[in-house]
Amino acid sequence: MDPVIDFKGVSKSFGPNEVALRDVTFSVAGGEFACIIGPSGGGKSTILKIIAGLEKETSGAVVKPEKVSMVFQAGALLPWLTVAENVAIGLRAKNVPEARIRTEVARQIEAVGLRGLESKCPRDLSGGQRQRVGIARALAVDPTVLLLDEPFSALDPKTTEELHQDVVKIWRETKKTIVMVSHLIEEAVSLADRVILIKNSTVEKIFPIALERPRRENEAAFAHEVLQVRREFFK
C-alpha cells in the first residue's frame, strides 16, 4: 500500500543550537497504526507537529495528507464550550451546514460512549471522558490521518486500558491511519502495527509488531516484542 505519510531526510531546528530532528526517514501506510516512542525531548512530538502542519521542517521532504486531525495530551478542550460544541468546532470552522453538524456530532458522541453528556462542560467530566471528547472531535472532521499525542499519559491504568480498546475498535471500524506518540513501550507494542523508535533526534529503529489482536501483556510473544524494543530503547 502507498504511504500516506512519508518523511525523507527530514530535519528540524529551532535556532542554531536546538536540533529537534536530524535526518528522519520513515513512512506510514494507509490504514496503518504506527506508534512513535522514545525518550523525552527526542523529537517525537515534533514529528507529530510536522504531520499536523503545526511546524515546518527545516530540510528534507515530507508527504502528508490534507485531512489530518489530532488528539492532544491534555485534551485541549475549550472549557467554555459543551461537549457537543467542542466536538463540533472543526466542522463549524469548515462551514458545514448546521443540520449536518448536529448529526455528525451526535454520531461521534455515541461512538465514544458519551451519549447523555452532550450539554456538559469539560470540567464536569473525568480525564477519560475528556479524552473521549478529544477523540470524537478529531474523528468528526473525517480525517485521513489521526494523530494521538500521548493521549493516555495522564490517565489511570483502568481508564487507559478501556481507551486502548476503544482506539483499536475505532481504528478497525474506520480504517483510519493512526500515528500515536507514547513514552510507554508496552502501550506501543499493545496497539501498533509498527513501533518507530526515535533516539537522539532521529529514527533509531523500526519494529514491525505482527501479533494478533487483542494483545495480552502476559503472553510470551508480547513479552518478547517488548523486550526487543526495550533493548534498543535503553541501549
Place this chain on the structure above:
Amino acid sequence: MDNRRHIHHSRHSGFSYPTSLWSRLHSAFTPIIVVVVLFIILRVAAIFPVVPTAISPDYIGLALLATFIRLLIAYALALVISVPLALLVVKSPLMERIFLPTFDIAQSIPVLAFFPVVVIFFLHFGLTDAAAVFIIFLTMLWTMVFSLVGGLKIIPTDIKDAAKVFGVKKFDYLRRVLLPAIVPSIVTGSLLTWAQGWNIIIVAEVLRTYIPGGTAASDLFGIGSVLVDASANGQNAVFIAAILVMVAAIALLNFFVWQPLLHYAERYKFE
C-alpha cells in the same frame, strides 16, 4: 415561536451558542451599540440639570447617575480599545518587544499631567463631558490592556495548536478561542479599572481647575463635583450623604455585578 423551538432543540443537543446570522451580528455589535446609545444619552438627553449653585441632597442620586454613565462610557471605550491593543502585543515576539515597553511608558505618564490640554481641546468643540470621559478612559485603558495581555499569554499552547489543527482561523479564532479565553482577565481587569475610575472621578468632573477663569459653573454635574462643592461650601451633611451614596453604589456594583461575573468567569478558566 420558531426561536423558542430552536433554543429548546439547542439545549437538548448540547449546542447553546447562537447560530443564526442575526444572533452572531447581534453579539458582535452589542458593545458598540451600547457605547453609541450611552453617548447619545449623555449628549442629547437633558437629564443633567445645570449644576446648582447650592448643592442639595435631592441632587445626589442624579449626580451619581451622571457619574455612573460617564464611567460606563469610559469603561466601554477602554474595553473595546484594549482588546485590539492587547492582541497587537501578543501577535509576535517582535510586536511584544515593540509594544509592551511602549504601553508601559504610556501608562506611566500621569494622566492628570495633560488633563488641562485635553480639557481645552474638548472645550474648543463644546464637549466638556467628553473631556471627563476621555480622562477616565485613559485612566482605565492601560490597566485593562495589561490585564488582557496577561490573559492572552496564559492560553495553553495545546489550545492554540488545536485551533490550528481544526482550521479555526482569523475572526473565528478571535470569536471562538481568544475572546472567551480572556473572559477571566476582562472581569478582573474591569474590577481594577472601575476602582481607578471612581478614584479619578473627582478631578475629572471638577473642570474649573483647568479652565482659565473657571468657576463652579464650569464643573460637570456628578458625584465628584458634588463632593468638591459640598466640601468647599462647608455643607457637611451633603458631603457625608454623597460619600455614603457613592460607597453604597460601589458596594452594590460589587455585589450584583462583579461577584456574579467573577463566578461566571470560572467556566472560562483553563485547568
